[in-house]
Amino acid sequence: MAPKIGKGKGKTGKGSKGADESSIARYVKVWSTWTMKRAKVVAHYGFIPLIILIGMNSDPKPHFSQLLSPV
Known part of the structure; x- marks a missing residue:
């Protein structure tokens, strides 16, 4: 859940463009952090299953127990 972004305290009129740009920059920062x-x-929980999947599709095809054994 992203935090709400309020309007800046800048003056309206000529300086409003700067406030809009800072609001957009803040939105991009929040979105990129999220x-x-x-x-x-995803990378943390998907890495080991990805390695097992790649190993099972390799040539020669190992058994599942061979992929999990340390030997």
Whole structure:
């Protein structure tokens, strides 16, 4: 859940463009942080299953127990 982004305290009129740009920059920062946190979780829990999947599709085809044994 992303935090709500409020309007800046800048003056309206000529300076409003700067406030809009900082609001957009803040939104991009929040979105990228949220995305990286989710990517970290996916990489953490998906790495070992990915290695097992690649190992089972290799040539020669090992048994599942051979993939998990340390020998």
